[in-house]
Amino acid sequence: MSDQLHVVEDHAALALPPGAGAELARIAGAAAGELGARLVTVSLWRGGSRDLVRVHSSLPEVYAVGGISRVLGAEWLRRCVDNHESYLAEDESAVNSDSFEHHGVLAALELTAALNAVVVHRGRFLGCLNLLDAAGRYSAASVARAEAHAGALAAVLRRIPEPRDVRPRGPLTI
Template sequence: MTVSLSTVEDKTRATIGVRLFTVLAWVPERQALRRVHSSHPREYPVGGEKTVEVAAGWLARCITAQEPYLGPDSAAVREIFADHELIAGLGCGAVINVPVVADGRTLGVLNILDAEGSYDDDSVEAARNLAPLAVPALLDLMKETENR
């Protein structure tokens, strides 16, 4: 049975805490990230896409190099995300982005946000350990998209 992205959110909440949780699927042919899960669907609806609004260095790190990103404070969030005002409005000032990888391929990213100062290197490691739980759900979503 595939673990749902809601279950991944619940496990993340229980393990490191989260105020805003989204999962983005990587769409390489468009160099875009498509939101496939959101804890705040009104502010961050499923189906929304991010392209040029994401900093190039972030894409190189998370998508290409498959390394997590830790933004421990609101300055780091402002530097990376064009929607930093909405993020701050939700009470978030720290972010962990963890790539979801299968067979060497980046499938997507877990976006984990909470109040400024909530996360550190131990939080990143815990998030990295949660990312594989999202692999089956992202693979299923990719198959659905291909079959349309």
């Protein structure tokens, strides 16, 4: 890629249990294989600080594991965290909403559609499986298929200790 991308975000120190990284990669890879995705991440919810910590990334050089998403739109929080409904952004205008961060990076990567499939266990929001690709890739029918993969993530996310150590992360240049 000729342009340099800069992702600036805080970073949490993660302690993944043995085998968790491989299991996250397996489930995320299966979802990408079935639904298509140029970027797949898995995020762990931290209820106390109401943010998400990335525990898996298919593009770690751009979206690092441990990166924290703090700017979550009110509609996204209501739907995903409060109502346990997956979030579908079918086109670029939806991706450019306040539900997503790093609009410039997403645009540079031509990621103009997103599907955030919620991971819920016993009525508690644990995080989400995030699939991103070009506009038109995902539809309402894609949501149920993504949610099946997200459901498999619950056992893994429950084993990950909540990351607490936060350190500022400067620009990541690609």
